[in-house]
Amino acid sequence: MAQWPLLSILIWLPIVGAILVLALGRDARVARWLSLITTLATLIASLPLYLNYDAVAGGMQFIESHAWINALKANYALGVDGIAVALIVLTTFTSVLVIIGSWGPIQKRVSQYMAAMLVLEGMLIGIFCATDALLFYVFFEAMLIPMFIIIGIWGGPRRVYATLKFFIYTFLGSIFMLIALIYLHMKTGEFSLAAFATAPLGTTEQAWIFFAFLAGFAIKVPMWPVHTWLPDAHVEAPTGGSVILAAIMLKVGGYGFIRFSLPITPDASQEYAWVVIAMSLVAVVYIGYVALVQDDMKKLIAYSSVAHMAFVTLGIFISLALVRNYANADAARLGIQGAMVQMISHGFVSGAMFSCIGVLYDRLHSRMIKDYGGVLNVMPWFGGLFIFFSMANCGLPGTSGFVGEFMVILASFQSNPWIALVAAFTLIIGAAYTLWLVKRVIFGEVTNPKVAKFEDLNAREWIVLGSFAAAVLALGIYPKPLTDLMDSSVLQIVNALMLSKA
Numbered sequence: 226m227a228q229w230p231l232l233s234i235l236i237w238l239p240i241v242g243a244i245l246v247l248a249l250g251r252d253a254r255v256a257r258w259l260s261l262i263t264t265l266a267t268l269i270a271s272l273p274l275y276l277n278y279d280a281v282a283g284g285m286q287f288i289e290s291h292a293w294i295n296a297l298k299a300n301y302a303l304g305v306d307g308i309a310v311a312l313i314v315l316t317t318f319t320s321v322l323v324i325i326g327s328w329g330p331i332q333k334r335v336s337q338y339m340a341a342m343l344v345l346e347g348m349l350i351g352i353f354c355a356t357d358a359l360l361f362y363v364f365f366e367a368m369l370i371p372m373f374i375i376i377g378i379w380g381g382p383r384r385v386y387a388t389l390k391f392f393i394y395t396f397l398g399s400i401f402m403l404i405a406l407i408y409l410h411m412k413t414g415e416f417s418l419a420a421f422a423t424a425p426l427g428t429t430e431q432a433w434i435f436f437a438f439l440a441g442f443a444i445k446v447p448m449w450p451v452h453t454w455l456p457d458a459h460v461e462a463p464t465g466g467s468v469i470l471a472a473i474m475l476k477v478g479g480y481g482f483i484r485f486s487l488p489i490t491p492d493a494s495q496e497y498a499w500v501v502i503a504m505s506l507v508a509v510v511y512i513g514y515v516a517l518v519q520d521d522m523k524k525l526i527a528y529s530s531v532a533h534m535a536f537v538t539l540g541i542f543i544s545l546a547l548v549r550n551y552a553n554a555d556a557a558r559l560g561i562q563g564a565m566v567q568m569i570s571h572g573f574v575s576g577a578m579f580s581c582i583g584v585l586y587d588r589l590h591s592r593m594i595k596d597y598g599g600v601l602n603v604m605p606w607f608g609g610l611f612i613f614f615s616m617a618n619c620g621l622p623g624t625s626g627f628v629g630e631f632m633v634i635l636a637s638f639q640s641n642p643w644i645a646l647v648a649a650f651t652l653i654i655g656a657a658y659t660l661w662l663v664k665r666v667i668f669g670e671v672t673n674p675k676v677a678k679f680e681d682l683n684a685r686e687w688i689v690l691g692s693f694a695a696a697v698l699a700l701g702i703y704p705k706p707l708t709d710l711m712d713s714s715v716l717q718i719v720n721a722l723m724l725s726k727a
Contacts (some may be wrong), residue, residue, distance in 0.1 A: 231274060232287050232303040232354045235313065236347050238267050239320070243343035250336030260324045260339035267346065268317040275710070278310050283713025285356060293360070298415040302357040306714040308483060308565055309353045311707060312476055315572045316353070318696070319472045320346040326580055326689045327465040330587055331379065338379055342465060345371040349473050353480065358406050359416040361484075362399075365477070369395055372466065372474065380461040387454075387461035394444050394454040402441030405434045409489070422488040422721075431493035438486045439501070445478030448501075448538060449508040452531045459527035460592070464583030467523065471530050472576035476568050479537040483561070483718065487545070491722055498545040501538055506647050508535035513654030517661065522585070523592050525662055526578045529618060532651060533571050533630075539648060540564030540633035546640050548722045556639040557722065561715045562708055563632025569707060570617075570625035570700055577614040577693035581607070584686050585666075588679050594662065599671035603679045608667050610682075610690045615663050617697045619656040625700035 242263030250256030278286055285304035293301040305313065323342060331338050348371070351364035369392060377388040406416070408430075413420040426434065444451045455475075459467050486494050509532050516528035544560035547553045584607060585600070586592060601608030617624035620631075630652065638645035671677045682690065700707060 230289050231270065232289055232305065232350075234270055235267060235274070235317070236303075236351045236354060238270060239263055239343040239347040239350075242266075243340035243347075246336050246340045246343065250339065253332075253335035256336035256339050257324070257328055260343060261321070263343055264317070264321040264324050264346065267350075268321050271314050271317040274305065274310055275314055278305070278307065278710065280307055280710050280713055283307060283717055288356075293357070297359065297410070299359040300357050300417070301360060302417065303354040304356045305354055306717075307711040308480070308714050311565065311569055311710055312353045312473075312480060313350055315476070315569055316346060316349050316473050318692075319469065319572060319576055322576070322580070322689045322692055323465045323468050325685055326468065326583065327463070328685050330464060330583065334378065338375065338463075338465075341371040341374050342469070345375070345469060349477070352477055356418050357416050358409070358418055358421060358485075361418075362403060362406060365402075365481075366396070366399055368474065368477075372470065375466040376458060376462045379463040379466070382461075383457070384461045387457040390454045391458045394447075394451065398441040398444035398451070401437040405437035408434065418484065418488070421485075424489070426490070428492060431490040432497070435486060435490040435493035435497060438481065438490070442478040442481035442486070443501075443504070443538075445481065446475060446534050446538060447478070447531060448504050448535065449512060449531070450504075452508070452512070455531060456524045456527040459530075459579075460521060460523045464579060464586065467579040467583075468576045471527075471579055472572040475530065475534055476572065479534070479541065479564065479568050482538065482541050487541070487718055488721060494542075495545045495549040495722070498542040498549065501542040502546065502644065505535040505539035505542070506644065508532055509539070509648060509651035510654065513651050513658065516658040517654070519658075520594055521592050522582045522594055522662065522666070523579070525594075525658060526575065526582065529578075529655065529658065530571070530575050532655065533567070533575070533618075533626075535651075536567045536630050536633050536648070537564045537571075539644075540567065540629075540636060543633070543637050543640050543644065544719070545722065547636065548719070551640070553639060554719050554723055556636050557719045558712075558715055559632055559639075560636030561718060562711060563629050563636060565629075565711050565715070566625075566632060566700075566704060566707060567629025570629050570697070573693055573696045573700065574614060574617045574624075574626055577610075577690060577697065578618060580686075580689050580693065581611050581614060584682070584690075589673075589675055594665050596673060597666040597676060598669045598673065599667075600676060600679065601667045602671050603677060604681045606681050607686075607690075610694060611667055612663060613694060614697065615659045617701070618659045620652050623698075623701050625697045625704075628701060628704045
């Protein structure tokens with residue numbers, strides 16, 4: 226596969242597919258099938274990326290580089306390490322399920338909806354492939370456009386408010402990141418991430434750049450206290466938009482910290498790790514309590530996403546504290562690996578939970594918890610899957626939700642047992658709000674006559690939820706293929722941090 230521009234194929238195949246869908250998809254059925262074929266082709270094309278990536282050697286592979294903007298020394302430069310490969314495969318896998326899941330619910334402007342989803346997939350893959358900072362920034366901003374359209378056109382009654390809030394928040398953070406990239410370009414004369422990582426930056430310069438990156442990526446995660454755009458976006462987005470937002474788009478923030486903050490500002494990242502750790506701990510506790518009082522299922526799972534993504538930032542930055550204070554490379558490696566496993570797991574679990582809510586919404590057109598109750602009596606297969614995903618959301622051993630969180634807690638314990646205690650406490654809060662949701666929606670007697678008429682899962686819903694269930698179970702029982710894929714890449718990051726400390 227070395228002679229094939231595989232990364233470019235993965236980026237542009239969905240975008241070309243989107244153009245075809247708009248051109249040929251006046252018939253909704255044609256638009257749906259073209260979109261499904263495109264996402265399946267992209268998923269199949271991503272498999273050689275996983276199968277042929279040399280996980281032992283690590284580092285950037287499948288490298289492509291072409292002159293782009295000569296005056297700025299900006300290149301169309303692509304490459305992936307084990308971390309990026311995992312996120313790309315997650316993106317292509319989830320995109321197929323989003324198209325299948327949208328098959329019935331999306332009835333108006335079907336071709337435009339499917340095209341927006343395909344463009345979004347291409348932009349997200351581009352983010353995970355880009356090794357040129359300007360190219361990364363273009364993809365980073367461009368992904369806002371299709372999501373803005375998806376929420377703004379196919380969203381709920383307050384979709385305009387949600388889209389504006391989503392766009393303003395995320396765009397504002399990006400401006401600070403752009404200023405940092407321009408400064409780094411002035412220092413190095415190019416936009417290569419490798420050049421940025423070796424730029425001679427003083428302590429004050431690193432600090433300013435670190436906080437500029439923090440502003441951009443914290444909003445994308447999103448971290449407390451800049452998380453408030455996410456519940457509104459989730460509530461108003463169509464089911465497919467919520468799935469792609471939770472499963473993939475939130476991972477861009479965590480990936481940005483690993484790709485930019487750690488290698489470019491290693492000293493400042495270690496110096497100010499406590500800031501991000503504190504923000505993460507507030508999120509895992511406070512946001513958990515906020516989730517407990519929600520009466521809207523989507524909003525509850527949205528707040529749950531904020532709490533679970535806080536484990537990602539905690540794992541990344543607890544590793545920096547371990548390097549700075551204890552020079553403990555093994556524990557630091559465990560923290561970053563745990564953060565990455567949590568990212569992939571959250572993609573599966575949150576995608577599944579929002580898909581489940583979509584199944585219920587398609588039948589009753591309500592997200593309010595009080596309108597349900599006793600669903601297990603009329604939809605036993607759906608009820609079983611909903612309970613399974615809820616257990617994964619609680620971090621039950623044997624599911625993917627347990628693995629990443631346990632790794633992060635274990636790394637945290639080696640840094641500070643009190644941090645680990647606070648982090649572990651969120652498992653109790655998570656179980657509380659998740660099981661409280663299950664009790665009110667799934668168990669009990671059927672009190673709503675409309676619920677009594679529900680039919681169990683159809684074939685399309687089985688494919689989506691069954692695929693998510695298989696992924697959650699596989700990663701929970703046997704995470705070794707994922708950790709092996711990322712191990713060399715994580716080790717290189719930790720070694721660079723140790724060298725910076727020395």
